[in-house]
Amino acid sequence: MPRTDRLFRLLQALRMLPAPVTAARLAEETGVSIRSLYRDIDSLRAAGACIEGERGYGYRLIEDGALPPQIFDRIEIEALVLGLAEVRHMGDPALARAADAVLAKVAATLPDASQQHLLHAVSRVRRSEMRFAPSVGMAAIREGCWREEAVTIRYADKDERITERTIWPLAIVYLDRKLVVLAWCCLRAGYRMFRADRIAAAEAAGASFRPKRVTLLRTYLDALAQEGSAGAGA
Structure with a gap:
């Protein structure tokens, strides 16, 4: 692992793990020896991170020099x-x-x-179950949106018939009770809304549709809004 990546990983571990964090725990988290961990702590301190603690006690990130101070009410x-x-x-x-x-x-x-x-925030969220069941292929679809690259999916329609389609993923939308993917379907040559719970598999197709995503998504959202307005007027 490159040293820069290792230091970033160490900094993130100091942010997230309950303090004080022992050197052994940090070494395990970053995959280095204890001796290397001590050197990395010294490097972060030299770079401006205020890290309290010492060998045999544990470490606490007091002030993070890598991030600007934030003011929230x-x-x-x-x-x-x-x-x-x-x-x-x-x-x-x-x-x-x-x-x-x-x-x-x-x-x-x-x-x-x-x-x-x-x-110790006053506001809390307590739910007996997850809002949406974990969905197959969301990582590939999300990556496809970011990279503007086509994704091949195996999709079950309402009659449970499986088809294989190549799509251009545009957005992932969290509705009240279901998760859907807005996309351009290459098989149907049109916009489609795919239910995430019906996607049996998804993988990168290796074809780029850059730089069309923003324009396609805007056009699709406009069409959905017009459909909604027409339905409300009826």
């Missing part, structure tokens, strides 16, 4: 905590991990008083 902190908690209950493991990482990064940039507000 109490209601903004409540909104942040509540929103990220909701993301954790979406049912997408990758997004849940990302929500934890975002919260840790934000906390590392806050003054002490604001950190306490964040850690």
Whole structure:
């Protein structure tokens, strides 16, 4: 692992793990020896990170020099905590991990008083079950959206007939009770909305549709809005 990546990983571990974090735990997290871990701690300190602690005790990130200080008022902190908690209950493991990482990064940039507000926020999310069942292929579809690359999916229609399609994924939309993918379907040569729970498999197709995603998505959303307006008028 390149040294820069290792230091970033160590910094992220210090942000996320309960403090104080032992050198052994940090070495395990970053995949280095204890001796290398001590050198990496010294490197982060030299780069501006304020890390409290010492060998045999453990380490705590007091001030993160890699991130600018953030100023949020109490209601903004409540909104942040509540929103990220909701993301954790979406049912997408990758997004849940990302929500934890975002919260840790934000906390590392806050003054002490604001950190306490964040850690002991008034607003909470409690759900007996995930809002959406974990879906097959979301990682490939999300990557396809980011990279503007086609994705091949195996899709079951309402009669459970399986077809293989190549799509240009445009957006992932979280509706009240279902997760859908907005896409251009190459098989049907038109816009389609695919239910995530009916996608049996998804993988990159290796073909780019850049730079069409933003224009295609805007056109599709406009069409959906017009359909909604027509339905409301009827």
